[in-house]
Amino acid sequence: MKKRIGKLNLVSGNRKVFLLQAVAILLFMILSTSSPGAGEEVGPAYALVNCKIFPVSGPPIEKGTIIIRDGLIEALGYAEKIKIPEDAEIIEAGGLTAYPGLISAHTNLFLEIKQQEQPQTPDEFLSSFSQPSEPQEFPDLQIFKELKPKKQTLESWHKIGVTTVVTAPGRGIFQGQSVVLNLNSDQPNQMVLKQPWALHINFTTERGIYPSSLMGTVAFIRQKFYDTLHYDLHKKKYLSSPAFLKRPEYDPFLEALIPFVVDKKPVVFQCNNQEDIKRALRLIEEFKLKGVLTGCNEAWRVANHLKRAGVPLLVTVDFRPPTASIYSQQGEALRKKAEAEVFPANAARLQKENITFALTGFGLSESSFRKNILAAIKAGLSPEAALKALTVEPARILGLERQLGTLEMGKIANLILTRGDLFDEKTKVIKVLVDGILFNYEEKGQ
Amino acid sequence: MKVVISRTIFFMIFVLALLAPESYLLAAGNLLIKNATILPVSGPPIPGGDVLIIDGIIKQIGKNLSAPAGARVIEASGKYLIPGIIDTHTHLALSGTNEGTEAITPEVRMADVINADDPAIFTALTGGVTMVHTMHGSANVIGGVNVVLKLKWGQPSEKLVVKEAFPTLKFALGENVKQSNRALLPGRPQRYPATRMGANAIIRRELLRAKDYMTQWERYEKLKNSKNPPPNLLPPRKDLRLETLADLLRGKLYARAHAYVATEMVEFLRLAKEFGFKVAALDHAWEAYKITDELLAAGVGISVFIDNWAYKMEAAEGIAYNAAYCTRRGILVSINSDSSERVRRLFNEAGKAVKYGLTQDEALKMITINAARQLGVDHLVGSIEVGKQADLALFDQHPMSAYTRCEMTIIEGDVYFDRQQILKNREEAAARKGGN
Numbered sequence: 073m074k075k076r077i078g079k080l081n082l083v084s085g086n087r088k089v090f091l092l093q094a095v096a097i098l099l100f101m102i103l104s105t106s107s108p109g110a111g112e113e114v115g116p117a118y119a120l121v122n123c124k125i126f127p128v129s130g131p132p133i134e135k136g137t138i139i140i141r142d143g144l145i146e147a148l149g150y151a152e153k154i155k156i157p158e159d160a161e162i163i164e165a166g167g168l169t170a171y172p173g174l175i176s177a178h179t180n181l182f183l184e185i186k187q188q189e190q191p192q193t194p195d196e197f198l199s200s201f202s203q204p205s206e207p208q209e210f211p212d213l214q215i216f217k218e219l220k221p222k223k224q225t226l227e228s229w230h231k232i233g234v235t236t237v238v239t240a241p242g243r244g245i246f247q248g249q250s251v252v253l254n255l256n257s258d259q260p261n262q263m264v265l266k267q268p269w270a271l272h273i274n275f276t277t278e279r280g281i282y283p284s285s286l287m288g289t290v291a292f293i294r295q296k297f298y299d300t301l302h303y304d305l306h307k308k309k310y311l312s313s314p315a316f317l318k319r320p321e322y323d324p325f326l327e328a329l330i331p332f333v334v335d336k337k338p339v340v341f342q343c344n345n346q347e348d349i350k351r352a353l354r355l356i357e358e359f360k361l362k363g364v365l366t367g368c369n370e371a372w373r374v375a376n377h378l379k380r381a382g383v384p385l386l387v388t389v390d391f392r393p394p395t396a397s398i399y400s401q402q403g404e405a406l407r408k409k410a411e412a413e414v415f416p417a418n419a420a421r422l423q424k425e426n427i428t429f430a431l432t433g434f435g436l437s438e439s440s441f442r443k444n445i446l447a448a449i450k451a452g453l454s455p456e457a458a459l460k461a462l463t464v465e466p467a468r469i470l471g472l473e474r475q476l477g478t479l480e481m482g483k484i485a486n487l488i489l490t491r492g493d494l495f496d497e498k499t500k501v502i503k504v505l506v507d508g509i510l511f512n513y514e515e516k517g518q
Numbered sequence: 519m520k521v522v523i524s525r526t527i528f529f530m531i532f533v534l535a536l537l538a539p540e541s542y543l544l545a546a547g548n549l550l551i552k553n554a555t556i557l558p559v560s561g562p563p564i565p566g567g568d569v570l571i572i573d574g575i576i577k578q579i580g581k582n583l584s585a586p587a588g589a590r591v592i593e594a595s596g597k598y599l600i601p602g603i604i605d606t607h608t609h610l611a612l613s614g615t616n617e618g619t620e621a622i623t624p625e626v627r628m629a630d631v632i633n634a635d636d637p638a639i640f641t642a643l644t645g646g647v648t649m650v651h652t653m654h655g656s657a658n659v660i661g662g663v664n665v666v667l668k669l670k671w672g673q674p675s676e677k678l679v680v681k682e683a684f685p686t687l688k689f690a691l692g693e694n695v696k697q698s699n700r701a702l703l704p705g706r707p708q709r710y711p712a713t714r715m716g717a718n719a720i721i722r723r724e725l726l727r728a729k730d731y732m733t734q735w736e737r738y739e740k741l742k743n744s745k746n747p748p749p750n751l752l753p754p755r756k757d758l759r760l761e762t763l764a765d766l767l768r769g770k771l772y773a774r775a776h777a778y779v780a781t782e783m784v785e786f787l788r789l790a791k792e793f794g795f796k797v798a799a800l801d802h803a804w805e806a807y808k809i810t811d812e813l814l815a816a817g818v819g820i821s822v823f824i825d826n827w828a829y830k831m832e833a834a835e836g837i838a839y840n841a842a843y844c845t846r847r848g849i850l851v852s853i854n855s856d857s858s859e860r861v862r863r864l865f866n867e868a869g870k871a872v873k874y875g876l877t878q879d880e881a882l883k884m885i886t887i888n889a890a891r892q893l894g895v896d897h898l899v900g901s902i903e904v905g906k907q908a909d910l911a912l913f914d915q916h917p918m919s920a921y922t923r924c925e926m927t928i929i930e931g932d933v934y935f936d937r938q939q940i941l942k943n944r945e946e947a948a949a950r951k952g953g954n
Contacts, residue, residue, distance in 0.1 A: 282619040283617060285614040290631070295757075313750045
């Protein structure tokens, strides 16, 4: 009560003005609900009432209340057990279902992908061949610095229920360092949950320079890891006793790798086919890394390896068979068949093997992401497992399980309200709260 | 009790056999091949012979053998049973061939890029091939560490690797590595080495570096284990490139060198002698017939094509009698495919050697036991002998005949290719399609 008055005083200091403001806000809200995506409100406190709640951390609550204050979940539970604070703005959510905001732990959101310049004249063409290429290695790249968030993108991801993403770099073998973002605004600083999160590595090649082959790439990665260990040892020895020890030559490449190779921050390996998974697992084992595998749409084929390794998985619902795969090697008809029938069952097969994983929309547009999640469920993945794979599992892999992934008291208020079951084809996301910031997406006529 | 159990199992297997249209469901690795003309390679042909395989191993060779419960029986009368064909120089089942950007790349390992999904594995099986030495390419002087695979089509990559085989390091000499057949682009420098002298010199240079590297580590180990090691003692940098070359010098790796002309082969053998490394075989070796004394003195065999010489300058003095002549001189000769297509008709390639003077048996040896010896696996495969792994191929005519065809390919007692079965499946699929 005291707090409320204090805040009111800050805003107006006058009761009449406050009432007028309240009416204005209400009017604005009514208006905003009629134009989808147009309005967003920062409220100090909200009470979502009469909604069904899927907390993920426990059984569903048929009719519940969620109290949100300062971007956090203050309380939630059965309607009769939760007292609504007087200052909370009540949001009637009857007929809606609340879920934790979904997490896609691998995207390239908000990045402007630079198109490679194509040679135009014969001279340019010739020089593009005769000039040795520049190495495309970016171990020290903070992708956070490249973010160009756009409201439109934000809203289109909200509409499929996603409130948190990992934005990862996408060029080179050592691609750089990713960031975990809450989709709460277009202000990068405000969005950050973890910066940096992980080092991303892809089994690709350089063009025209070393390493130009896959086996060269594996050797290149191993050598860099060994060099990092040696560089770090040298630095430490030099710090403790510099007498009669030549100082190590400063190496920005290896400096960037120290947190990941020595201090065991997460290293994410892009696994485009089943053999990539094995390659990554061998590297994780050899260098005792805190490894994470992403991509992995052929993961079911190496289930025994994954079980043994217990390495966290970010499984994309991109069902296109990898080029090296047998499913791509027997003609276009069989490739299409595999894309429609075999690859959608990847997640279901992993579930059957008791392998936990997070689902991502890596390589997909937001609409395909949602469509393919539904396809994965149709192919046998249980909706409960799908929900976990989009909430609590990615939160755990990101080391944010105390803040995100379930609807629990004290956690970040990332939640979505849908009309209908989340995994029903016709279901629409009606309201989204990210860090307690409300976004309305109610359809016209509702 | 035991009798009851075995009877129950027998009954269950019997029921299974009735249920299954093919006997594929029966215990894997157990086979009885009956009434074949066996060409064991290690001895004279056995007409009308049986081979019994238990758990993937050849248990018995003889006549009128009976199959134990659960073993599949293959009637092979009129057919020829030979050891599975071994190709000692291919590049199949790999997601990459050359790390050709630098002259020296021994740090790369082909075992890192095995692709068990490569359809070339099946192509090879249709020609009776059961094992391949799949290698780094010849774009640079020192390529990478090769790998030997069994062509267990449909099995995961790690199950293909033959760990018992010699670990080999690919070297290449001559035109490919000096890039003499490449158009030089303006502005881009010619890669060193550009001559045969250069290729020889760079190998010596790198091996000397490797020796130095070994000395550095020895010195470090000595200091580390001394009574009062210096407080700031730092180990040398682990260099994967030199580490591999050090393994060659330590005798843990064998060299395989792509070489064409007599001089470069002799030079390479001299290098091997100078540095004391082992050479498993020389590959292609078109001019081997000129240096048989040197090869015999070094105890080094060759892995060659049969009769397609003169496709480039350094192959100009190749002769179709190379394999036959070198065999007669006592050199260990194998015939390789170096191709995901030719691999399916390697038996035809070997068969041509009969025209150039070898017996059928000698020709067959070049793609079986000789190849196994070059890969260091002749104690496991390469001939049909009791105790060896049951890697076998069944041909409808003598395998060195021009009219022969591979009917069945078996690895460790499992049938990986069955021509009749595939034809049947194909007909059924066509019938289903027609019915729609």
